[in-house]
Amino acid sequence: MAETKTDNKMTVVALVENEPGVLNRIASMFRRRAFNIDSLTVGRTHRPHISRMTIRVVAGPEYAMKIATNLQKLVNVIDVRVLDNEPHIERDLALIKVRNDDADSRNTITEICDRYPARIVDVGPEVAIIEMVGTETILEAFIEEVKPTGIVEMIRTGVVSMGRGTRIHDTNFINRRALVEAASKARSGNGRLV
Amino acid sequence: MRLKGSEIIMECLLKEGVHVMFGYPGGAILPTYDAMAKYDDRLHHVLVRHEQGASHMADGYARATGEVGVCIATSGPGATNLVTGLATAMMDSSPIVAITGQVPIPAIGSDAFQETDVTGVTLPVTKHNYLVTDVRDLAYTIKEAFYIARTGRPGPVLVDVPKDVQIAETEFIYPETDIVLPGYHPPSTAREHEVEGALRLIAEAERPIILAGHGIMMSGAMGEVRELAERAQIPATLTLLGKGALPEEHPLVIGMMGMHGEACSNHAIQEADLLIALGMRFDDRVTGNLKTYAVNARKIHIDIDRSEINKNVKADVGIAGDLKTVLNQLLPKLERKSHPEWIGRIRDWQEDSSERDILNYETPGKLLTAQVINDIWRITGGDAITVTDVGQHQMLEAQYYPHQRPATLLTSGGLGTMGFGFPAAIGAKFGKPDEEIWAIVGDGGFQMTLCEMATAVQENANVNIAIINNNFLGMVRQWQELFFEKRYQATPMVNPDFCKLADAYGIPNRLVTQREQVEDAVEYARSIDGPTLIEFVVEKEEMVYPMVPAGADLHDMKRRPKPGEA
Ligand SMILES: Cc1ncc(C[n+]2csc(CCOP(=O)(O)OP(=O)(O)O)c2C)c(N)n1
Numbered sequence: 227m228a229e230t231k232t233d234n235k236m237t238v239v240a241l242v243e244n245e246p247g248v249l250n251r252i253a254s255m256f257r258r259r260a261f262n263i264d265s266l267t268v269g270r271t272h273r274p275h276i277s278r279m280t281i282r283v284v285a286g287p288e289y290a291m292k293i294a295t296n297l298q299k300l301v302n303v304i305d306v307r308v309l310d311n312e313p314h315i316e317r318d319l320a321l322i323k324v325r326n327d328d329a330d331s332r333n334t335i336t337e338i339c340d341r342y343p344a345r346i347v348d349v350g351p352e353v354a355i356i357e358m359v360g361t362e363t364i365l366e367a368f369i370e371e372v373k374p375t376g377i378v379e380m381i382r383t384g385v386v387s388m389g390r391g392t393r394i395h396d397t398n399f400i401n402r403r404a405l406v407e408a409a410s411k412a413r414s415g416n417g418r419l420v
Numbered sequence: 421m422r423l424k425g426s427e428i429i430m431e432c433l434l435k436e437g438v439h440v441m442f443g444y445p446g447g448a449i450l451p452t453y454d455a456m457a458k459y460d461d462r463l464h465h466v467l468v469r470h471e472q473g474a475s476h477m478a479d480g481y482a483r484a485t486g487e488v489g490v491c492i493a494t495s496g497p498g499a500t501n502l503v504t505g506l507a508t509a510m511m512d513s514s515p516i517v518a519i520t521g522q523v524p525i526p527a528i529g530s531d532a533f534q535e536t537d538v539t540g541v542t543l544p545v546t547k548h549n550y551l552v553t554d555v556r557d558l559a560y561t562i563k564e565a566f567y568i569a570r571t572g573r574p575g576p577v578l579v580d581v582p583k584d585v586q587i588a589e590t591e592f593i594y595p596e597t598d599i600v601l602p603g604y605h606p607p608s609t610a611r612e613h614e615v616e617g618a619l620r621l622i623a624e625a626e627r628p629i630i631l632a633g634h635g636i637m638m639s640g641a642m643g644e645v646r647e648l649a650e651r652a653q654i655p656a657t658l659t660l661l662g663k664g665a666l667p668e669e670h671p672l673v674i675g676m677m678g679m680h681g682e683a684c685s686n687h688a689i690q691e692a693d694l695l696i697a698l699g700m701r702f703d704d705r706v707t708g709n710l711k712t713y714a715v716n717a718r719k720i721h722i723d724i725d726r727s728e729i730n731k732n733v734k735a736d737v738g739i740a741g742d743l744k745t746v747l748n749q750l751l752p753k754l755e756r757k758s759h760p761e762w763i764g765r766i767r768d769w770q771e772d773s774s775e776r777d778i779l780n781y782e783t784p785g786k787l788l789t790a791q792v793i794n795d796i797w798r799i800t801g802g803d804a805i806t807v808t809d810v811g812q813h814q815m816l817e818a819q820y821y822p823h824q825r826p827a828t829l830l831t832s833g834g835l836g837t838m839g840f841g842f843p844a845a846i847g848a849k850f851g852k853p854d855e856e857i858w859a860i861v862g863d864g865g866f867q868m869t870l871c872e873m874a875t876a877v878q879e880n881a882n883v884n885i886a887i888i889n890n891n892f893l894g895m896v897r898q899w900q901e902l903f904f905e906k907r908y909q910a911t912p913m914v915n916p917d918f919c920k921l922a923d924a925y926g927i928p929n930r931l932v933t934q935r936e937q938v939e940d941a942v943e944y945a946r947s948i949d950g951p952t953l954i955e956f957v958v959e960k961e962e963m964v965y966p967m968v969p970a971g972a973d974l975h976d977m978k979r980r981p982k983p984g985e986a
Binding site: 258292298299303304305397402 | 543548551557560602604730
């Protein structure tokens with residue numbers, strides 16, 4: 227799917243140290259600066275000591291820059307990018323529990339799911355769970371369509387994003403104690419660091 | 421070398437060049453106090469009377485020296501008492517490291533006796549903080565703490581150390597290598613196009629003005645800023661914390677800006693066609709109403725904190741970098757210029773101001789704060805380190821004590837913390853033992869931390885306390901007079917006899933009620949090697965002019981009526 231900007235939201239992506247309290251620091255900064263966050267997701271990366279956050283804000287580029295510069299000030303935040311200037315992929319995932327207790331709703335739901343990248347992942351006599359993955363815009367369109375049949379429960383993960391192409395957003399940082407211990411192993415015989 | 425955590429803390433402080441720490445003991449920090457004895461000859465501990473005092477002393481030490489100040493407290497109430505001092509240091513970018521005891525790791529989260537989530541509480545008022553959960557992390561964490569506190573935009577860093585981590589032993593390795601913090605890279609140089617952009621704006625300007633802030637001194641860029649001003653003949657106005665960045669007697673320096681700044685500075689900002697903001701952050705107390713602020717001017721903003729650029733005032737050229745480095749990129753290409761007409765206009769505004777100067781009024785039989793402060797300035801040759809509290813006396817010190825050298829006015833600007841002045845002065849004395857130190861405080865603020873008189877006596881700290889006693893919370897009274905129809909709710913003060921109080925602490929003192937007594941009392945205080953106190957009983961209902969009411973346009977100042985106009 228080629229992503230074009232369809233809304234007034236900005237995406238900020240941050241690589242952060244995977245340490246206790248880091249999310250708290252970031253949340254505290256957002257609250258203190260009264261930044262209005264639309265969604266915030268954190269997840270692991272392929273590096274054990276690095277987590278990655280995707281932050282969506284309803285705002286213009288200037289506001290996103292303010293968020294980025296304030297994020298960058300936090301010691302545990304390694305690298306920040308405002309993604310909207312580059313082509314990127316974004317995905318949001320929803321689990322949606324819907325009523326499924328008559329043939330009509332069963333048919334409607336199957337029909338809607340066929341037209342979207344959605345799957346029915348659990349079916350019972352009264353309710354079914356749909357898993358839907360897509361851009362935020364498509365997800366929202368899907369939810370609007372499903373609504374009339376009766377959503378009884380729903381959770382969204384929030385948007386995760388990644389820039390396209392070879393401009394890689396990564397860091398080769400390993401954790402700090404490892405750094406210090408590596409340095410101390412390199413000590414010379416007289417107890418001095420080399 | 422195998423050491424206990426407590427000893428590692430001491431060793432690390434020594435490695436960081438610390439000679440003095442300000443603190444107060446308690447259960448959770450006791451192992452560290454026990455270890456202190458062994459280091460007593462190299463690391464002096466100052467026992468304060470309230471942990472808030474310790475935090476302000478560390479701050480005063482840091483502001484006076486530019487080095488990191490250290491304070492220590494126990495868990496729970498000890499640590500929470502530091503919070504005001506941390507917030508004060510945070511707002512004014514003052515480098516301090518606070519070390520706090522914490523309950524043992526197994527007790528964390530159990531509401532144990534004197535347990536407080538100190539890293540949680542201090543998160544928004546520190547540049548960074550740590551809870552050390554493994555003694556092997558202690559040494560490099562302390563090293564990081566000092567590094568973070570003093571580099572980039574300086575600020576307070578807190579290290580919370582559980583009691584069992586203080587007791588545990590490990591091999592002591594002080595990382596002699598550079599600190600590697602993947603997410604911490606203070607900016608330093610400007611890009612070429614930014615330098616070109618700044619030069620172009622300066623070349624095109626006809627009415628430029630430099631806004632000189634605290635960052636100039638933190639970057640050590642006093643010489644560069646002066647060269648910029650002189651070479652392009654640009655007048656400079658100072659923020660409160662920028663006082664000392666340029667000598668105030670310099671003909672291009674036109675005094676403080678902002679709410680109680682010089683009228684000429686505020687007019688000049690509003691009329692300028694270029695602001696060159698150096699190491700300052702456009703606080704609301706210096707801008708007034710942002711919508712009407714310097715609307716005719718383009719703006720160059722240089723600050724080490726990228727998030728300050730475009731925060732309050734949009735910059736035409738915004739440069740995140742170390743000021744000294746950036747100015748050294750810029751100066752070689754700077755053309756000589758002159759702005760005689762512009763400077764002439766500023767001189768006219770200055771003329772008008774001096775006609776309204778309270779010192780030029782006939783005030784027979786009255787003792788005014790401005791007179792007291794100006795006399796102290798004269799008698800000390802303008803060369804003392806003055807440390808103020810917060811209120812009218814603070815603004816009047818800024819107006820009537822011109823400073824020639826960097827870091828000679830220490831004051832709580834960003835947070836406006838009453839109670840800061842006196843303990844910060846004690847801290848400054850430890851940092852600058854050979855300098856003459858004056859704590860200029862109000863009767864209100866002094867009472868917030870006056871318990872530190874005992875500390876000053878115990879340490880024989882040679883600090884001269886000048887209490888400006890108007891028997892009011894003067895600055896609040898001023899607002900009540902101007903904006904609340906003189907309803908003096910909760911501002912009149914029934915005060916103790918400050919001289920008797922000083923007697924009780926064993927501090928030599930004088931009472932001054934007449935202008936004629938000022939000189940003698942000030943000289944008396946200067947002659948004594950140790951703390952002294954002078955109580956100046958001044959007029960009860962003075963006003964600080966000019967005043968830009970909060971949120972008003974910067975040029976919309978309340979002025980003192982000229983003689984004959986009133
Ligand atoms: C801790 C704290 N509480 C309250 C205030 C609000 N405040 C600002 S100035 C002021 C009055 C200060 O009175 P005083 O210390 O007597 O000094 P003066 O203004 O009379 O010179 C007050 C209450 C403050 N700045 N700090």
